[in-house]
Amino acid sequence: MSGKHVAVLMGGLSSERPVSLSSGKACAEALDAEGYRVTRVDVDRNVGQVLTELRPDVAFNALHGPFGEDGTIQGVLEYLQIPYTHSGVLASALAMDKGQAKIVAGNAGVPVAEARVMSRFDIGNEHPIAPPYVVKPVCEGSSFGVVIVREDMAHPPQSLTSSEWRYGDRVMVEHYVAGRELTCGVMGGKALGVTEIVPQGHSFYDYDSKYVAGGSRHVLPAEISPKIYQKIQSLAVTAHQAIGCRGVSRSDFRYDDRFSEDGELIWLEINTQPGMTPTSLVPEMAAHAGLGFGEFLRWMVEDASCLR
Numbered sequence: 001m002s003g004k005h006v007a008v009l010m011g012g013l014s015s016e017r018p019v020s021l022s023s024g025k026a027c028a029e030a031l032d033a034e035g036y037r038v039t040r041v042d043v044d045r046n047v048g049q050v051l052t053e054l055r056p057d058v059a060f061n062a063l064h065g066p067f068g069e070d071g072t073i074q075g076v077l078e079y080l081q082i083p084y085t086h087s088g089v090l091a092s093a094l095a096m097d098k099g100q101a102k103i104v105a106g107n108a109g110v111p112v113a114e115a116r117v118m119s120r121f122d123i124g125n126e127h128p129i130a131p132p133y134v135v136k137p138v139c140e141g142s143s144f145g146v147v148i149v150r151e152d153m154a155h156p157p158q159s160l161t162s163s164e165w166r167y168g169d170r171v172m173v174e175h176y177v178a179g180r181e182l183t184c185g186v187m188g189g190k191a192l193g194v195t196e197i198v199p200q201g202h203s204f205y206d207y208d209s210k211y212v213a214g215g216s217r218h219v220l221p222a223e224i225s226p227k228i229y230q231k232i233q234s235l236a237v238t239a240h241q242a243i244g245c246r247g248v249s250r251s252d253f254r255y256d257d258r259f260s261e262d263g264e265l266i267w268l269e270i271n272t273q274p275g276m277t278p279t280s281l282v283p284e285m286a287a288h289a290g291l292g293f294g295e296f297l298r299w300m301v302e303d304a305s306c307l308r
Contacts, residue, residue, distance in 0.1 A: 004036050006301055007056035007082075007308035009073065011042040014065030015144050015166070023248070023276040024062035028292045030278075031060065036301065043068070048076050058304045059084040060297070062276055066192060069273035070096040078306055085300045087272040088308030095272045096139050098172050101243060102269075108242035110235050110267045113254075115174035120160045123173070123298035127156060130177035136159060137167035148176060163272040179256030182222055184236035185274065185282040186249050188303065190251045191233035192285035218281065220288050225261055239270050246308040247300055250282050 008031065010024020024040065032038045039054055041047065043063060051059065059082050063073060069086075071093030077084045087095065095101050099117035099300065106112040106161055117138060118128060127133075131153060137145040146166035147157050159165065181199070185192035196219040236251040243249075250271045257263035274282040278293045286296040 004301065005039065005054075006031055006058045006060050006197065007039045007041050007051065008060045009041050009043050009047070009064055009068070010062045011044075012045065012063045012068045012073075012305050014063075014067055016065035016068075016160060018066045019275065020062055020068065023064065023280070026277040026293075027060055027062050027297055030297050031301065034160055034294045034298050043073070046078060047073070048080065051076070051082060056082060058082070058301050060301060060304075061086050061273065064273050064275075066096070069271075074308070076103060081306055083304040083306055084308070085304045086247045086308075087245045087249065091246065091308070092272050095243050095249075096274045097272045098136060098138050098269055099170075102172075104242050105239045105267055105270070108238055110239050111174040111265060113172075113177055113268075114265050115172050117167050117170060117172050120165065121169065123156045123160055123204055125155045128173045129175065134174045134176050136172045136174065138170040138172050138207040139168055145161045145171075179254050179258065179264065180222075180224075182224070182232055182253045182283055184232050184251055184253070185280055186236050186240040186245070186251070186284040186301065187282075187286065187299070188247070189237065189240065191237050192225070192282065193220055193224045193288045194229050194232045195220040195281055196224070197281075218284060220284055220295070223257065224257070224300065226228040228255065228257075228263075228265065229263070235265075239267060243270055243272075244271055245270065246305075247303055248274060248282055257261075 008024050008028040010018050010020050028038050028040050059077050061084055069092055071089040074089045074092050102112045128129040129153045131149045133149050135147040181197040182194055184194045198217040232253055239251045240249045254266045283293055
């Protein structure tokens with residue numbers, strides 16, 4: 001049993017605040033059961049002062065979205081010299097920018113879809129690429145702001161230029177890849193299992209599919225050929241290393257096997273701060289590998305460092 005003082009950072013300032021609170025609560029309870037001295041920190045703009053006063057041995061980063069997984073909080077922790085979990089400043093910032101991450105991963109040999117980054121105001125009434133395509137905010141997670149433009153749509157959705165849009169002005173327009181939703185975690189530079197995500201009553205893996213009870217079904221191990229399974233694991237590790245990730249990450253893929261078993265396999269993005277409840281994707285993968293939730297989190301705490 002460890003007597004380390006662990007500050008669990010949760011909440012935060014992004015659209016993913018409710019998700020982070022759920023992750024943080026689960027992690028704090030599990031780490032407490034593992035024998036750590038746990039302080040729950042609901043992060044706001046005075047987090048530097050709070051952490052200076054607390055002086056924890058480790059910061060467990062359970063934040064999601066901007067300010068939590070884009071290098072911002074990582075920079076604060078580096079400045080305060082508090083060891084922390086997950087990826088460091090550069091890898092976090094790079095992974096959070098979907099356009100730049102795609103360039104780096106693609107240059108490392110990871111297959112990616114045709115895409116371009118542009119201002120949402122420049123999309124206007126003309127399709128920027130031939131439909132079908134997907135429009136994604138460049139620096140958001142949890143599928144916030146994702147729009148699928150079908151082939152029969154005469155023009156881009158007007159929501160992109162609406163004053164109610166809350167997801168930043170830079171968006172990525174990406175060729176739509178049909179097929180199955182697959183994801184693979186990486187822990188300490190080694191691939192975990194591959195999960196297929198099957199949305200229930202939703203057209204794609206959107207926010208409700210991820211977080212509403214019954215919104216999706218997880219198939220682990222994914223029912224795909226050993227060849228594709230191993231290829232996904234290898235590509236997840238390649239992306240993890242190319243982006244410069246540390247600790248735990250998760251890469252998402254689309255796999256279109258409608259016409260052949262080899263099909264089309266495309267890497268979508270990497271998540272440096274995956275959901276962290278016992279039923280979240282990466283903890284499920286760790287459990288499949290024989291690591292209980294508490295043991296999994298303990299590994300992350302003991303792996304924590306600065307200069308990540």
